[in-house]
Amino acid sequence: MATVIDGKAVANTIRSEIADEVRLLSQKYGKVPGLAVVIVGNRKDSQSYVGMKRKACAELGIKSFDIDLPEQASEAEVIKQVHELNANPDVHGILVQLPLPKHINEDKVLTEISLEKDVDGFHPLNIGKLAMKGRDPLFLPCTPKACIELLSRSGVSIKGKKAVVVGRSNIVGLPASLLLLKEDATVTIVHSHTSQPESIIREADIVIAAARQPMMIKGKLDQTWSCSHRCWHKCC
Numbered sequence: 001m002a003t004v005i006d007g008k009a010v011a012n013t014i015r016s017e018i019a020d021e022v023r024l025l026s027q028k029y030g031k032v033p034g035l036a037v038v039i040v041g042n043r044k045d046s047q048s049y050v051g052m053k054r055k056a057c058a059e060l061g062i063k064s065f066d067i068d069l070p071e072q073a074s075e076a077e078v079i080k081q082v083h084e085l086n087a088n089p090d091v092h093g094i095l096v097q098l099p100l101p102k103h104i105n106e107d108k109v110l111t112e113i114s115l116e117k118d119v120d121g122f123h124p125l126n127i128g129k130l131a132m133k134g135r136d137p138l139f140l141p142c143t144p145k146a147c148i149e150l151l152s153r154s155g156v157s158i159k160g161k162k163a164v165v166v167g168r169s170n171i172v173g174l175p176a177s178l179l180l181l182k183e184d185a186t187v188t189i190v191h192s193h194t195s196q197p198e199s200i201i202r203e204a205d206i207v208i209a210a211a212r213q214p215m216m217i218k219g220k221l222d223q224t225w226s227c228s229h230r231c232w233h234k235c236c
C-alpha cells in the first residue's frame with residue numbers, strides 16, 4: 001500500500017530546528033544570521049519565491065537583506081552589489097535568484113559570490129566539490145538537499161539503492177544525482193535524449209523528478225511507490 005510522505009510536516013520540523021539554532025546563536029554570540037536575497041527584474045514566479053524566502057527569514061529570526069534591482073540593471077551593477085554583500089559582516093549568506101535577465105551572465109555573477117556566503121551552493125567550486133569523492137562543498141543546493149532530507153527523515157535508506165533522477169538542470173537534476181551518489185546510491189540520469197526512459201524508471205528504487213513537465217512520472221508508477229513532492233521510493 002502506498003503512503004504519502006508529509007513534506008509539510010518535515011518542513012515544519014526543520015523550520016523549528018532552525019529557529020532554535022538561530023536563538024542559540026544570538027544568545028551565545030549576540031548575533032543573528034543575515035541572508036541577502038538579490039532579485040533582478042519583475043518575473044512573477046521569481047518574485048513569489050523570493051517573497052517566500054524573505055517571509056521564512058522573518059519567521060525564523062534571520063535578518064533579511066532585500067536587494068531588488070530593476071530588469072535593466074547591468075551585469076556590472078549586479079556584481080557590484082554582490083561585492084558589497086561579500087564585504088558586509090552582517091551578511092552571512094547571499095542568494096541571487098535565478099534566472100537572471102538574458103543580458104546578464106549568470107555564471108559570472110554566481111562566481112563572484114564569496115564561497116563562504118554561497119548558501120545556494122551554485123558557485124562552481126562548491127558544485128565541483130559536490131562532484132568529487134572525498135570533498136565536501138560548504139553549501140548544498142536546496143531543492144536536491146530537500147529531496148534527500150525527505151527520504152532520510154522518512155526512514156528511507158539510500159545506500160546501495162537504484163536511484164533515477166529525471167532531468168539534468170544545474171539547479172535540481174545534476175546536484176540531486178551527485179548528492180545521491182555521495183549517499184552511495186547507484187545513480188542513473190534520465191533526460192530528453194534518453195531512449196525508453198520508462199523502462200529505466202520502472203527498475204528504480206528511488207526516483208527524483210526534476211523535469212519541467214508536471215505529472216510526467218506519476219502515471220508510470222503503481223501503488224507500491226511512496227511519494228512526497230518530487231521524490232518517489234519503492235515501499236514494497
Ligand SMILES: Nc1nc2c(c(=O)[nH]1)N[C@@H](CN(C=O)c1ccc(C(=O)N[C@@H](CCC(=O)O)C(=O)O)cc1)CN2
Binds near residue numbers: 095120171
Ligand atoms: N537562487 C536560486 N534561484 C532559483 C532556485 C534556487 O534554489 N535558488 N530554484 C528555482 C526557484 N525556486 C526557488 O527559488 C524553486 C522553484 C520551485 C520549487 C519546487 O520544488 N516546486 C515544486 C512545486 C511546489 C508547489 O507548487 O508547491 C515543483 O516544481 O514540483 C523549488 C524551488 C529557480 N531559481
